Amino acid sequence: MKNLKEDYFNPFFSHIYVEKSVRNHARTQNILAKFPSAQIIEIGHYKDVFCRSRQNIRLQHCAQKLILAARQGTLLYEGAPVCQRFGNEHFYYVSCAMNCIFDCAYCYLKGMYPSANIVVFVNLEDIFAEVERVLENHPLYLCVSYDTDLLALEPLIGFVQEWCAFAAKHAQLTIEIRTKCANKAFVQSIVPMPNVIYAYTISPQAVIDAFEHHTASLSDRLFCAAALMRAGCPVRLCFDPMIYLPGWKTHYSEMMNQVYRSIAVDQLLDVSIGTFRISQDYLKNMRKQAKDSAVIWFPFQKEDGYCHYPAPLMEEMESFLTAQIAEKIDREKIFRWNV
Numbered sequence: 001m002k003n004l005k006e007d008y009f010n011p012f013f014s015h016i017y018v019e020k021s022v023r024n025h026a027r028t029q030n031i032l033a034k035f036p037s038a039q040i041i042e043i044g045h046y047k048d049v050f051c052r053s054r055q056n057i058r059l060q061h062c063a064q065k066l067i068l069a070a071r072q073g074t075l076l077y078e079g080a081p082v083c084q085r086f087g088n089e090h091f092y093y094v095s096c097a098m099n100c101i102f103d104c105a106y107c108y109l110k111g112m113y114p115s116a117n118i119v120v121f122v123n124l125e126d127i128f129a130e131v132e133r134v135l136e137n138h139p140l141y142l143c144v145s146y147d148t149d150l151l152a153l154e155p156l157i158g159f160v161q162e163w164c165a166f167a168a169k170h171a172q173l174t175i176e177i178r179t180k181c182a183n184k185a186f187v188q189s190i191v192p193m194p195n196v197i198y199a200y201t202i203s204p205q206a207v208i209d210a211f212e213h214h215t216a217s218l219s220d221r222l223f224c225a226a227a228l229m230r231a232g233c234p235v236r237l238c239f240d241p242m243i244y245l246p247g248w249k250t251h252y253s254e255m256m257n258q259v260y261r262s263i264a265v266d267q268l269l270d271v272s273i274g275t276f277r278i279s280q281d282y283l284k285n286m287r288k289q290a291k292d293s294a295v296i297w298f299p300f301q302k303e304d305g306y307c308h309y310p311a312p313l314m315e316e317m318e319s320f321l322t323a324q325i326a327e328k329i330d331r332e333k334i335f336r337w338n339v
């Protein structure tokens, strides 16, 4: 089994499936060179492996396989209503990789995909071309680390660097790179750009320990966020999703004290606050696989196809954190997803 906590920069893949059409692609070659002992298996289409029936996602997380493929069809997606758009009119996301080396118990990917295997789409050039086509009509706010944690995969695939190089040539493009990792090597080599936002998901250490398996500790995430701010990068903290657990006020208060000790909060680009919410269909799939998970078996309230904490609890949690942060940062820099 991989020990990602200690060594997530070098996860081991025993098997790598490669679509024939990208077997000779330069990015495929670069990625395969990092796994000289992996067994390479050529396939026709990534779905032949990714969508096999009766896959056990929980077990697969212990032995994830890597799939290299070409993204076809839709390349850019409009942001979902449950996602924070930070006041941006043209909010899109790309999915240049699917699934994550981390294993958060509440991750919607477990309900969205039929497999825990990681798919990397190596034809970034096609996605870049699509972005350029859209940029001809209007500016674009683009989340590039959706459906994965791209920065955690960086030592393997280098896509964040490629996105940064692309953003450097397109002033009308703003990208957000959201992460729960502490890639200190990357952070220390960063070239700051005004249109590349680094967004750290921040949770109490008790939530990380209980539910965000293999992700970086709170102190390591804050260390990286602070280093990026010192380097001049726009940094966002996402207190989203807030997760309910007994004694949540104490845990979130302690977390905020740690944030204040580590970060010049008033110099953040902004912060987001939102309690856990998820599509009803994804939650149904997740519950089939994890019958003992407290975080996904909470008695949620259903509304318009989504599940969230009961309104009074949701309001109490979000107001509690908003009031604390509002003492340190301008109100207009605080984004709540449901108001």
Ligand code: SF4
Pocket: 099, 100, 101, 102, 103, 104, 106, 107, 108, 109, 147, 148, 149, 179, 180, 215
């Ligand atoms: S870090 Fe994000 S994408 Fe990865 S498992 Fe956790 S919630 Fe899912």
